[in-house]
Amino acid sequence: MGEAVRVKDLSVWYGSQKALDNVSITVPRGSVYAILGPSGCGKSTLLRAINKLVLLRDGVRVEGEVRVFGVDVYRDPRGEEVLARVGMVFQTPNPFPHLSIYDNVAIGPRLRGQSKGRELDELVRWALEKAGLWEEVRDRLRKPASELSGGQQQRLCIARALALRPGLLLMDEPTANLDPLNAARIEELVKELSREITIILVTHDAEQAQRLARRGALLFMGRVVEEGLLSGILSRPYSKVLQALVAKCRVAGGDGEATEPLLP
Amino acid sequence: MKPDLLRASGSRRNALATHMRAKPDPLLLILAPSAIALLAISAAIAAVLVTGSLDTWIHEGPGFLASSEWSPSEERRGTYRVLAPLAGTLVVAGIASAIAAYLAVAVAVYLHEYAPRRVREVVEPSLYSIAALPTVVFGMWGLSTVAPLVRQSGLASLCARGSPTGQSFFTAGLVVGLMIAPYAAAVVSEAYRAVPFTYVEALYSLGAKGFERARVILGMVKGSLLAAAVLSFGRAAGETTVVTLTVGNAVNMPFCLFEPGHTVSSLIASQFGNAYLYPGMESALLAAALVMVLVSSASTTLGLKLARAAIKRARGGEA
Structure with missing residues (x-):
């Protein structure tokens, strides 16, 4: 199968603050890979380091290597080409409110x-069908995206990413701001899409991670604490795992807010 | 539940009213007259403009706004009609707001999509301080530098009565446009920055380049752009000092932009001091001022309405 993404010794600084510390993960192709961890542990930074969105932040510094489908995206000139086939879905549904449903996907x-x-029409329809939104919007493709409900908007954002024909889809807590019913629909969608597309899913919800992914990584204070099969990582209840991490961090002399990660 | 709440707030309001009747807040005694005084002054100005110009409205009727004849006389009542300066006002304000709008968008896009962070951090706040320069400074610069450049450019030869000094509708529009550009740029830049970061990230994730990102983001803030343009137009239409120094001060229809002309404001500024020497002119200038008050309050009201609608839409879009 090969790897979709390989992150090696990746460190990211925001100014003098280290957000990621020597992170290494390997994401196999054709699966859902979960990045777990409490808020502020660097999950979103890791996701944004893969498609280089992290460079948008002021005063950011990146060290290490990120390979997407074998290409080093920070050094290889082919990186742009590869990232053009990487879609992203955000925590808050963010379709462009002034554009129509059609234009958002196109x-x-x-x-x-x-x-x-014609070709674009077909592509838009395909993406909307894949995102499970086509039947709901086929009669109002020219209406502004802001008229859709929150759950529909998130599926529209998934369609927008799918229209890139991505080999890799990055999802940053895509259900965090949705009601359970809409969240369940998105989860179904993730399962379906993962048959063709590699998906990296950032989540703080361990149950969701277990429902959708087989492999993943647990991040804590900028470091990968564990990586591998989720059944191994979550052999104990997730809350217990986090409590243990926090306790360990305290013993090491920190107060939980230390700027330097304190874990071994 | 609801009626109870209403009653509660109603009784609280009554209690407050009783309290105020019993013991007037001393601050109120200072604040209320200030507010009333401001309103009274506005009303007094409006009253002077209306009563002072009545004579003109009766004498000239609608012809006052429909003809450009302006022939002062010291012996008898002259003919004073303001179509030329009124058209001049619209033309100068049109040129100025077009220049300001173009520069404002260019500056905002440069600052947010291309400029290094350091440059943006220095330039953005300084836009406000440039906007605060006294207008007479721009007027002097326009007269001493811009007008000669326009003269040397030879553009005046395009017109039948091209300005020999370089003072023209175009010159005034250009200088006023440059003057209000920093303010317009600050407004547009503010709107640009107010676009939530998640949309910027989405655009990057879709592979949008600088100009393409700018196009989408400007589309998101187009309400604010329109509001900025209308407010700039109102500001330019009312601008007096700069225009009086650069427009050339001739009663002339703006058929050719490089001829000297007048706006209503420059006409009033340059003529009102001596108007008492010419029977009927004072009243005509007051009538012209009344028209300008209506024009500028209409454009300001429209601009503010557009701005509010844009803000409301932006908030709705975020939700």
């Missing part, structure tokens, strides 16, 4: 100067 292909006219 924006990626249009920016790349790919597909026009």
